[in-house]
Amino acid sequence: MNPASRTFERVAPERVAKALEALKDVLKEGQVKRDEASLDAYARDESDSGVYPPDVVLLPEDTAQVSAIFKACQAHGVPFTPCGARSGKSGGSLPLRGGVAVSLERMNRIRAISSEDLTAVVEPGVVTGDLMKAVEAQGLFYPPDPNSWEVCTLGGNVAENAGGPRALKYGVTRDYVIGLEWVMPDGEVLRVGRRTIKGVAGYDLVGLFVGSEGTLGVATEITVQLIPLPRQVMTALVVFPSVLHAARGVSAVLAAGILPRCLELIDEVAVQAIVHRGSFQFPTGTGAALIAEVDGNTPEGVFAELKQLGDLCEAQGATQTLVAQDASQRDRLWAARRVISPALRALKAAKISEDIVVPRSKIPDIIEQLKRMGADLGLTVATYGHAGDGNLHANILYDGPSQRPLVEEALRRMLELTVALGGTITGEHGVGHAKREYLALEQAPALLDLQRRLKAFFDPSGLLNPEKIFPALKRS
Amino acid sequence: MNPASRTFERVAPERVAKALEALKDVLKEGQVKRDEASLDAYARDESDSGVYPPDVVLLPEDTAQVSAIFKACQAHGVPFTPCGARSGKSGGSLPLRGGVAVSLERMNRIRAISSEDLTAVVEPGVVTGDLMKAVEAQGLFYPPDPNSWEVCTLGGNVAENAGGPRALKYGVTRDYVIGLEWVMPDGEVLRVGRRTIKGVAGYDLVGLFVGSEGTLGVATEITVQLIPLPRQVMTALVVFPSVLHAARGVSAVLAAGILPRCLELIDEVAVQAIVHRGSFQFPTGTGAALIAEVDGNTPEGVFAELKQLGDLCEAQGATQTLVAQDASQRDRLWAARRVISPALRALKAAKISEDIVVPRSKIPDIIEQLKRMGADLGLTVATYGHAGDGNLHANILYDGPSQRPLVEEALRRMLELTVALGGTITGEHGVGHAKREYLALEQAPALLDLQRRLKAFFDPSGLLNPEKIFPALKRS
Numbered sequence: 001m002n003p004a005s006r007t008f009e010r011v012a013p014e015r016v017a018k019a020l021e022a023l024k025d026v027l028k029e030g031q032v033k034r035d036e037a038s039l040d041a042y043a044r045d046e047s048d049s050g051v052y053p054p055d056v057v058l059l060p061e062d063t064a065q066v067s068a069i070f071k072a073c074q075a076h077g078v079p080f081t082p083c084g085a086r087s088g089k090s091g092g093s094l095p096l097r098g099g100v101a102v103s104l105e106r107m108n109r110i111r112a113i114s115s116e117d118l119t120a121v122v123e124p125g126v127v128t129g130d131l132m133k134a135v136e137a138q139g140l141f142y143p144p145d146p147n148s149w150e151v152c153t154l155g156g157n158v159a160e161n162a163g164g165p166r167a168l169k170y171g172v173t174r175d176y177v178i179g180l181e182w183v184m185p186d187g188e189v190l191r192v193g194r195r196t197i198k199g200v201a202g203y204d205l206v207g208l209f210v211g212s213e214g215t216l217g218v219a220t221e222i223t224v225q226l227i228p229l230p231r232q233v234m235t236a237l238v239v240f241p242s243v244l245h246a247a248r249g250v251s252a253v254l255a256a257g258i259l260p261r262c263l264e265l266i267d268e269v270a271v272q273a274i275v276h277r278g279s280f281q282f283p284t285g286t287g288a289a290l291i292a293e294v295d296g297n298t299p300e301g302v303f304a305e306l307k308q309l310g311d312l313c314e315a316q317g318a319t320q321t322l323v324a325q326d327a328s329q330r331d332r333l334w335a336a337r338r339v340i341s342p343a344l345r346a347l348k349a350a351k352i353s354e355d356i357v358v359p360r361s362k363i364p365d366i367i368e369q370l371k372r373m374g375a376d377l378g379l380t381v382a383t384y385g386h387a388g389d390g391n392l393h394a395n396i397l398y399d400g401p402s403q404r405p406l407v408e409e410a411l412r413r414m415l416e417l418t419v420a421l422g423g424t425i426t427g428e429h430g431v432g433h434a435k436r437e438y439l440a441l442e443q444a445p446a447l448l449d450l451q452r453r454l455k456a457f458f459d460p461s462g463l464l465n466p467e468k469i470f471p472a473l474k475r476s
Numbered sequence: 477m478n479p480a481s482r483t484f485e486r487v488a489p490e491r492v493a494k495a496l497e498a499l500k501d502v503l504k505e506g507q508v509k510r511d512e513a514s515l516d517a518y519a520r521d522e523s524d525s526g527v528y529p530p531d532v533v534l535l536p537e538d539t540a541q542v543s544a545i546f547k548a549c550q551a552h553g554v555p556f557t558p559c560g561a562r563s564g565k566s567g568g569s570l571p572l573r574g575g576v577a578v579s580l581e582r583m584n585r586i587r588a589i590s591s592e593d594l595t596a597v598v599e600p601g602v603v604t605g606d607l608m609k610a611v612e613a614q615g616l617f618y619p620p621d622p623n624s625w626e627v628c629t630l631g632g633n634v635a636e637n638a639g640g641p642r643a644l645k646y647g648v649t650r651d652y653v654i655g656l657e658w659v660m661p662d663g664e665v666l667r668v669g670r671r672t673i674k675g676v677a678g679y680d681l682v683g684l685f686v687g688s689e690g691t692l693g694v695a696t697e698i699t700v701q702l703i704p705l706p707r708q709v710m711t712a713l714v715v716f717p718s719v720l721h722a723a724r725g726v727s728a729v730l731a732a733g734i735l736p737r738c739l740e741l742i743d744e745v746a747v748q749a750i751v752h753r754g755s756f757q758f759p760t761g762t763g764a765a766l767i768a769e770v771d772g773n774t775p776e777g778v779f780a781e782l783k784q785l786g787d788l789c790e791a792q793g794a795t796q797t798l799v800a801q802d803a804s805q806r807d808r809l810w811a812a813r814r815v816i817s818p819a820l821r822a823l824k825a826a827k828i829s830e831d832i833v834v835p836r837s838k839i840p841d842i843i844e845q846l847k848r849m850g851a852d853l854g855l856t857v858a859t860y861g862h863a864g865d866g867n868l869h870a871n872i873l874y875d876g877p878s879q880r881p882l883v884e885e886a887l888r889r890m891l892e893l894t895v896a897l898g899g900t901i902t903g904e905h906g907v908g909h910a911k912r913e914y915l916a917l918e919q920a921p922a923l924l925d926l927q928r929r930l931k932a933f934f935d936p937s938g939l940l941n942p943e944k945i946f947p948a949l950k951r952s
Binding site: 114115116117118119139160161163167171172174175184188190191192194195196197198199200201202203204205206207208210211212216227228229231251254255256257258259296297298300301304305357358359360361386389390391422423424425426427428429430431439442443444446447448450451453454457469470 | 594643673922930945
């Protein structure tokens, strides 16, 4: 069954009214939005998995207000769903049962950056790109770089444990979060984690909360560790005759002990989509490409590594390695990478995008199997993304609603093929609403049951961000 | 109150007999040890926090046996405590209430190393150093390097979330563990995590279980990610007139954007202890020293970084930077580092060792405050360790049991000073038995309560590794 087509029982409006009544001395007028445009804006995200308007949007400005909102919702039985930039790709912030959308967007201050301690303290509504720029201005580096970094927020990154191209070398959000101020589902405020780089006192609740997709509480303050900004970065476009050649190039680079900071794959369909949009000129004969980015502290070391990478790829059939000569060439390469998703969308009436991961050695296998599956079903499959760590964004392009059953079939087959190769159904987008009915492909019933009980341990009423992550229980 | 002096109610022997009866068809004769020598050997670890013999030592050889042991203990109300090499520093593997010591030491096979996927799969009894050597032989690198790497096991590293000198650049055990086969306290066997480098499907139970100190279950299979082995490593001894000069050197290096893989501090007392033992010849006038280790892929890049590090330290008063010229010189430096703990022990009748962490900018402050505290109380304090990430091993040397109350006072003051500077009471050794009565210095009552309830969620009977991590509840 297509989760996106499901409807959910909505909360009774009078309960929402009672919760708002309880909050009337807590929130100012501009912090409560009930107009049609607002409800519509908070009804959707970037997952294409439906439109689910909340009954009201609340915009808290501090931790005490977040806590008060949670308490009021619990007291009156109102579902409540946290959100940030609503740029998520799995429906994690969709208010499926209506109720309250709790947007953290106004808590957007960078509270501290310490170049001595190599840490930063931010509010959840800070845009990821704003933090990046602020720390880079001090010679520091916050590596996690979800493609939506220009709009997404740190709070959303924490909820989804966001990754990005640089995850290959530098890891994902959870590798940088060391401490959280956390509002529990019942409104209690806790500080978990630490301000130091290392620490093992007590259970690692930071580890549990990061990536909990807004179902176990919400961060109202985030402490991240930073690293020194690498002084040299070089970026290249490596051109291949086909995606299989490119996939073999990825394997050869990693097997040789090179760890670029990014190694992004662009397949035939994605190349054509970029060209079609006029965003980038690929050399004639480009069947597929890699964007490789290497960093370090000396220009010689970085150039030597990129040169070796190019040589290894050429041994696998690459026809050219074009090194960006300046910042504007480099920006153009990355702009081409970022345009893939909208460019693919322009090729057909509709598309769905998955973020599967396979063990790195299985990258050529999965690409081949997905192409074959697409051919079997008569659907176009585009594969691109963070090939270096096995995390591929596999897109199915289709003509519209009439093809949706076929697409559902393709999606299920894709996820089954992924799991059969030892992979996972989501590398960085989360399960949320979009993939909950597929989690059982990967996780055993006992594990699903444990996690459902853990959710109930933290949120016995189940009012916080309901109907997410775990498959719906069959009614008997 | 000194936790090490406490006694705990031991389980009734007839319960243990019943559990063993239930296991008689599961375990072979050599897997059950009840002789005096065995009980004594499994009664202690490296924490100096007392001697607590189990009633029996069981040595399972596969997951099914571990599961059966857990089930039998639960069925008959027998406390059971997992252990590995018993090299822990916080008493985490001490069977405080007697019962069953479940040693994973015989599950010691490296099941797979994949240079293509950059992963390894090991059983929990594999010695950390054996895994390091096996992967390095294939050009791969498993960075976490607790000082006990020659004897400690991966299972113990997972339980404690072990760190080591290289944590500065490469992180700790939890940064490498991607999947676990996990035996729950009730004996149920689950697979959590994944085989891929990235993945966010469901809650991060791997994150929660790593560092749970044997209180939420035990790993019977561990999948770790590996990285390419850096091709060049250079190590240097940087000599300072005093520990405060050295601490300022650490800050200067990190502030300049250099990230050595190790930056270990050795203070005056530790220098003298090493010299006294005849383990290493320091240059005349050495008041304190840093061991700095830098890695990378080109000799020029690595040398340039080490040179810059030396220059920065010399600007802070360092008198010499002695670069190890070959592997044997490098080994001698690290051997000097590893001998500090036993060498300090030889200076006085007794010592306790803490592994505090402060924000990096507070390293000079904590060192100064600890020296002053030692002078106030008439105790010798030695400070050494992973200064680069703020994780210091602060040792109090004393004359024997008569000074123990004074030492307890010093310990409490040390941890209070640490927390007051924004630090944590344990960076890598764990809370276990040794520090449970101090956790409340750092964590709020609501957070302690949540964790106690989480422990009860996973282990309602509380029979798995009892009396650990959280402060004893006051009897009313």
